[in-house]
Every structure is written in C-alpha cells, then in structure tokens.
Amino acid sequence: MDDLLEQFVIESRDLIAEGHVHLAVLERRPDERAAIDGAFRAVHTLKGSVAIFDMVPALRALHAAEDVLDKVRSGAARLGGAQIxxxxxTLDQSDRWVEAIEHDGTLPAAAATDSAVLVARLGGAQVAARTEGPAMVEDWALALAGELGDTRPAGALVAFCYEPDPDCFFRGDDPLAVVAAVPDLAAFDIAAREPFPPLSEVEPFRCNMRLTGISAASREAVQAAFRLVADQVRIAGVPATFPLIAPPRSDPAAVGRSFRVDAARIDAIADGVGELVVATNALRQVAQRAERVEPTIAADIRSVQDTLDRIVGEMRGAVTAVRMVSIAPTLRRLPRMVRELATATGRDVALTMQGETTEIDKAIADELFEPLLHLVRNAVDHGIELAAERAAAGKPTQGMITLSVAVHGRQVEIRLRDDGRGINPARIREVAVARGLLVAEAAEALDDDTARRLIFAPGFSTTTNVTDVSGRGVGMDAVQAAIERLGGRIELTSVVGEGTTIALLLPLHAITTKLLIVEVGDDRFGVPLEHIIETATLDRSAVFPIGRGRACVHRNRTLPLLSLAHLLDHTAAERGETKLIVMGTGTDAVGITVTAFKDRIDAMVRPPRGLLAHVSGITGTTLLGDGGVLLVLDLPGLAA
Known part of the structure; x- marks a missing residue:
C-alpha cells in the first residue's frame, strides 16, 4: 500500500468513526448543535478525501449526506429518524467502500447501485421546517452581535467564526481575501487561535488566526463566501428581535499540536526501555557480588541502581503513555456489523457501548477486533432469539447487546453481555458427544460451568447448518487463542433464558510484564502475575487424594491441586513442593504447587522462537539480571 492510500485509509476510518459518534448523539437529541456541526465536518472532510481516489459512487452519496446536514446546519431543515x-x-457503506479500496484497490461492482439507493433515501426524505427561537441562537454569535451596541444594523444578522486550517497557505488559501468577499460586513475582528510562541520559534507559514465577524447579508450569501472552506467556519443567525444581552465571549480551547509517528519507531523505543529494565536488574546481581568484596562499592552500586530505577521508571511511564490509544477505532465497526448480522439473521438487535474512549496499549488494541467480532457474531446468531421467540418468553422483541470497557488496576476488562437465551449446559454436552469431542460418560461428569466452556473447544458449534455467519466451529476457539496470546483470560457466565456475559481480562500495558519467579527443583520459571490470584504456603496436612488427583482445603473450600513439576514433565520430586499458586476464581479455581517462590520482577517478555515456538505452555522468554534466560509459562494453557 502506498503512503497516500495508507494515509487515506487511516484518516477515512477516523472520520467515519467521528461521524458515527455525532450521529449517535443526534439519534437522542436531533437539535444538538455541536453534534450537527461535528457530523457535517466529518462528512464534508470525508467527501474531500474520497475525491482524491476513483470513488465516484462514494462521492455522490457523501455529497447527498452533506446537503442534508448543511440544510439542518443552516436552520432550513430538521433531522428526522429516517434521515438519521x-x-x-451512508457512513456504514463508506466504511465498506474504504475497506474495498484498501484490499482490492477498487470499489465493488454494485457500488453505483448502492450509491444511487443512498442518494434517493437522503434526497427523498421530507424535512420539517424549523422555528427560530432563543435556544437556536449560538452564544458566541449572540456575543458578537452584542458588541455592535448602538451601531447594530436593522434586521436579522449573520455571525461567522472562521478558523483557517494551519496549513492553508500551502494550498493557496488567503483567509483575508475570503473574509473580504463576505457582503455587508458590519463588524470584523482578527485574533490568534492559539497563543503565539516566542518570536524566534514562530512558523511564518503556519496560519494561526481566528477571524470573526457580523454581516447584514443573508445567510446564503455569507455561506457562498465561505463555500470553499465550509469545514473551517461556523455560521449562525441572530434574529432582528433577539435581545442583545450577551454572555462574555470565550475562545475555544487552543488546538493541541500533534504529529504522526510510525508505530515501529515507538515499538523500538519500548524495546529499548525493556532492555534497560533488564540492565538495571543486572545491577542488583553486581551489588550482591560486590558486597562480598567491598561493602562500600556495593553501596555505591545500589545508589546508582536506585537512580537508574527512577529514570527508567519515568521513561517506561512516558513510552507507555505514548503507546496508549483509545479503543474506539477498534470498536467503531461493531455497530455496523451488528446491524448487518441482525438483518442477515432476521433479528432485531441493538448494541450499546460504554467506555469506548478507554485507552489501552496499542499492541493489544490492534489485535482485539477479530476476537470481538467473533463474540458479537456469536451473541447475535446464538444468543439473541428471534422476535417471536422473545415475545413468547415475555421479553422485548428487540434484543440488547451491551459492550463495556473499564480499567481495573493493571487490567482492562471488556465485558460483552446479551439478554438472549443463554447457554444450556445440557445442550452443550449433547453437541460435544455428537461431534466426538467427548464420550458420553465424560460429558455427563462435567459440571455446568465446565460444560459451558466447551464452546471454546476447537471445532465446537451448536449450529447444524453452515452459513455466512456461523456453523464452522472456528469462532470461539479463535477468540480464546487470541486472548491468551495477548496475555489475557476469558470469564464466562450464563443463565438459561436470561443471557450470557463474556468478560475479556487483558493487561493494560504491553511493554513489560510483572513476573513471579518460581522454582521447580533447581530450575526457575516465570509466571505472569495476571495469571495469579494469590500465593500461599502449602500445608501438607491439608492435602488429600480425590479420584486420580489431589486437592487441598484452602480458605474453607476444596481446591483441586496440580503439580507444576508434573505439568512440565520435570524430574523434581513432588515432596519438595511447599508453595501454592491459586489460579482462577470460583468453581474455576485451581492450585498449582511449586518448590519455592523467588523474586517479583518487571521483564520484557519476548515471543518464543525456534524450537520453543512449538512447545506448548510457554508464552515467551526474558533475560535475567545474571544473564540467564527465564522461560515464561502459560499457566492457564498448562492447566487446561
């Protein structure tokens, strides 16, 4: 993909997401002025972007959408449900067209027909006339008109606030000439859009102006003067009879300066910070050796280490902050997917999202869309019932799916809940036996929670017919594999007839991982703290045999026990295992026995390579301060 196309795809998706945010507001409050302006700007800018490429159908549809929003913006029309x-x-279809351009380099054959349908819908809807009133007059426009005092012209006025794009000079724009073309100017003012830096740092070719004014001409005449820069200007009318008791003028917040950086460069810096963490950990080993030779030198080394720890900690915090991105771009296509899936399956489904502006590490955000898409598909196709079935059960005919994102400590929790039929464990056991995943006796021995988790088994599907939506048995196991690859885990709860909730628990940051070093015999291994609920000393008297395995009484409950030595096929004798790791919660909790606990460290975990890449139960490797290589274990995978 060339640089221009790559930039177009990124910016177009951002604009589509921005447009959807504003339209979601307008669905609830059709007269919300800021949302109307925001939707217009998004559509207008997107229209300008698609004009660069061979996307004539998209250009026509977006032009029709822009016309609708422009009429609403000017006060000549009001948004109705059909128009929204x-x-x-239109934005959903534009999203599909952008995807087609990204992957195929051209629009689908049906693009012209799809565009014509959208243009007809946008142009054919009737709009209701608006009434002008005090609530429709913007404060900033009222303030401008109020400053005229006794010199105010008779009749209605039109106020404008023009903020030229900072790079407008490079496109040949002349902001002063644009304003000079506004007819019947009654007042005009120029101010800085943001504070000027010292003279030595001023960029002479960067426009930093805000041009405001009042015109006695018609709104149409003022709009015509700004027709080439419509996305950079706000226009509002002030009725002739409106009282001029205006609030103080306030400038919009200064625009922050930003620039794009290749993600690979940020990743390289993050890798460097990770190496620094390893190097500072090595100083601890040096100080311990120096203690045996010269305590004074050891004290100096520890002092240096403390300073480095502080500096590296600050660097890690700064790089982590740079890598944090909003999860909104990852989620932005899900509403469209739900609408399409609902239509394809004949269901009425609404998706609501909460916490979609939550920031997480970019490396995690980039990998989340596919798992979430599988979960949403599963919720629509398997969870939400058909309207008739819901009505018979006394439920609203419209099914609800709620996606929420929240941060808890060092973890981000993504929770997807539907109010559908729930997961019937008896049905899951039946399907597992029918598909040959379990024998009947083993299936019957499973408790309900364990039976429900069979939906994550490879090849499992309760759908008998393969469709475009589901039935191939490659969805939920892919979700589990992706989440575990990101260092997370999945929690599942379901009530038959009430719905299902799936929670994805993921690390908030991905530069370094907090590890607990454990010993099995004389060997050391790393265990991510995210996998550990608690640690304890194992009371041998509390251990007892159960079936073919072992269990112990911990916190007044029976806890199944697994030996890490046994899971790793290690030669260490189990009698030396005196420490306990508790993993999972509730009925999913299990204890892992190890020989001893060592240090807790921050480490940069690298994916396994070479022969290790094919070894199950290993999530990566990291370097220790003494130069040794530590294998980082995937405890959930080993215990599964």
Whole structure:
C-alpha cells in the first residue's frame, strides 16, 4: 500500500468513526448543535478525501449526506429518524467502500447501485421546517452581535467564526481575501487561535488566526463566501428581535499540536526501555557480588541502581503513555456489523457501548477486533432469539447487546453481555458427544460451568447448518487463542433464558510484564502475575487424594491441586513442593504447587522462537539480571 492510500485509509476510518459518534448523539437529541456541526465536518472532510481516489459512487452519496446536514446546519431543515438512519447507512457503506479500496484497490461492482439507493433515501426524505427561537441562537454569535451596541444594523444578522486550517497557505488559501468577499460586513475582528510562541520559534507559514465577524447579508450569501472552506467556519443567525444581552465571549480551547509517528519507531523505543529494565536488574546481581568484596562499592552500586530505577521508571511511564490509544477505532465497526448480522439473521438487535474512549496499549488494541467480532457474531446468531421467540418468553422483541470497557488496576476488562437465551449446559454436552469431542460418560461428569466452556473447544458449534455467519466451529476457539496470546483470560457466565456475559481480562500495558519467579527443583520459571490470584504456603496436612488427583482445603473450600513439576514433565520430586499458586476464581479455581517462590520482577517478555515456538505452555522468554534466560509459562494453557 502506498503512503497516500495508507494515509487515506487511516484518516477515512477516523472520520467515519467521528461521524458515527455525532450521529449517535443526534439519534437522542436531533437539535444538538455541536453534534450537527461535528457530523457535517466529518462528512464534508470525508467527501474531500474520497475525491482524491476513483470513488465516484462514494462521492455522490457523501455529497447527498452533506446537503442534508448543511440544510439542518443552516436552520432550513430538521433531522428526522429516517434521515438519521440514512446518514448512518451512508457512513456504514463508506466504511465498506474504504475497506474495498484498501484490499482490492477498487470499489465493488454494485457500488453505483448502492450509491444511487443512498442518494434517493437522503434526497427523498421530507424535512420539517424549523422555528427560530432563543435556544437556536449560538452564544458566541449572540456575543458578537452584542458588541455592535448602538451601531447594530436593522434586521436579522449573520455571525461567522472562521478558523483557517494551519496549513492553508500551502494550498493557496488567503483567509483575508475570503473574509473580504463576505457582503455587508458590519463588524470584523482578527485574533490568534492559539497563543503565539516566542518570536524566534514562530512558523511564518503556519496560519494561526481566528477571524470573526457580523454581516447584514443573508445567510446564503455569507455561506457562498465561505463555500470553499465550509469545514473551517461556523455560521449562525441572530434574529432582528433577539435581545442583545450577551454572555462574555470565550475562545475555544487552543488546538493541541500533534504529529504522526510510525508505530515501529515507538515499538523500538519500548524495546529499548525493556532492555534497560533488564540492565538495571543486572545491577542488583553486581551489588550482591560486590558486597562480598567491598561493602562500600556495593553501596555505591545500589545508589546508582536506585537512580537508574527512577529514570527508567519515568521513561517506561512516558513510552507507555505514548503507546496508549483509545479503543474506539477498534470498536467503531461493531455497530455496523451488528446491524448487518441482525438483518442477515432476521433479528432485531441493538448494541450499546460504554467506555469506548478507554485507552489501552496499542499492541493489544490492534489485535482485539477479530476476537470481538467473533463474540458479537456469536451473541447475535446464538444468543439473541428471534422476535417471536422473545415475545413468547415475555421479553422485548428487540434484543440488547451491551459492550463495556473499564480499567481495573493493571487490567482492562471488556465485558460483552446479551439478554438472549443463554447457554444450556445440557445442550452443550449433547453437541460435544455428537461431534466426538467427548464420550458420553465424560460429558455427563462435567459440571455446568465446565460444560459451558466447551464452546471454546476447537471445532465446537451448536449450529447444524453452515452459513455466512456461523456453523464452522472456528469462532470461539479463535477468540480464546487470541486472548491468551495477548496475555489475557476469558470469564464466562450464563443463565438459561436470561443471557450470557463474556468478560475479556487483558493487561493494560504491553511493554513489560510483572513476573513471579518460581522454582521447580533447581530450575526457575516465570509466571505472569495476571495469571495469579494469590500465593500461599502449602500445608501438607491439608492435602488429600480425590479420584486420580489431589486437592487441598484452602480458605474453607476444596481446591483441586496440580503439580507444576508434573505439568512440565520435570524430574523434581513432588515432596519438595511447599508453595501454592491459586489460579482462577470460583468453581474455576485451581492450585498449582511449586518448590519455592523467588523474586517479583518487571521483564520484557519476548515471543518464543525456534524450537520453543512449538512447545506448548510457554508464552515467551526474558533475560535475567545474571544473564540467564527465564522461560515464561502459560499457566492457564498448562492447566487446561
């Protein structure tokens, strides 16, 4: 993909996501001025972007959407439900067209037909006339008109606030000439859009102006003067009879300066910070050796280490902050997917999202869309019932799916809940036996929670017919594999007839991982703290045999026990295992026995390579301060 196309795809998706945010507001409050302006700017800018490429159908549809929003913006029309639905569908279709351009380099054959349908919907909807009133007059426009005092012209006025793009000079724009073309100017003012830096740092070719004014001409005449920069100007009318008791003028917040950086460069810096963490850990080993030779030198080394720890900690915090991105771009296509899936399966489904502006590590955000897409598909196709079935059960005919994102400490929790039929464990056992995943006796021996988790088994599907949506048995196991690859885990709860909740628990940061070093015999291994609920000393008297395995009484409950030595096929004698790791919660909790606990460290875990890449139960490797290589274990995978 060339640089221009790559930039177009990134910016177009951002604009589509921005447009959807504003339209979601307008669905609830059709007169929300800021949302109307925001939707117009997003559509207008997107239209300009697609014009660069061979996307004529997209250009026509977006132009029709822009016309609708422009009429609403000017006060000549009011948004109705049909128009908002058409605008949402236009953005959804634009998203599909951008995907086609990204992957195929051209639009689908049906693009012209799809565009014509959208144009007809956008142009054919009737709009209701608006009434002008005090609530429709923007404060900033009222303030401008109020400053005229006794010199105010008779009749209605039109106020404008023009903030030229900082790079407008490079496109040949002349902001002063644009304003000079506004007819019947009654007042005009120029101010800095953001504070100027010292003279030595001023960029002479960067426009930093805010041009405001009042015109006695018609709104149409003022709009015509700004027609080439419509996305950079706000226009509002002030009725002739409106009282001029205006609030103090306030400038919009200064625009922050930013620039794009290749993600690979940020990743390289993060890798460097990770190496620094390893190097500072090595100083601890040097100090211990120096203690045996010269305590004074050892004290000096520890002092240096403390300073380095502080500096590296600050660097890690700074790089971590740079890598933190909003999860919104990852989620932005899900509403469209739900609408399409609901239509394809004949269901009425609504998706609501909470916490979609939560920031997480970019490396995690980049890998989340596919797992979430599988979960949403599963919720629509398997969870939400058909309207008739819901009505018979006394439920609203419209099914609800709620996606929430929240941060808890060092973890981010993504929770997807549907109010559908729930997961019937008896049905899961039946399907598992029918598909040959379990024999009947083993299936019957499973408790309900364990039976429900069979949906994550490879090849499992309760759908008998393969469709475009589901039935191939490659969805939920892919979700589990992806989440475990990211260092997370999945929690599942379900009530038959009430719905299902799936929670994805993921690390918030991905530069370094907190590890607990454990010993099995004389060998050391790393265990991510995210996998550990608690640690304890094992009371041998509390251990007893159960079936073919072992269990212990811990916190007044029976806890199944697994030996890490046995899981690793290690030669260490189990009698030396005196420490306990508790993993999982509730009925999923299990104890892992080890020989001893060592240090807790921050480490940069690298994916396994070479022969290790094919060894199950190993999630990566890291270097220790003494130069040794530590294998980092995937405890959930080993215990599964």
């Amino acid at each position: 639905a058409a605008l949402i569908d």
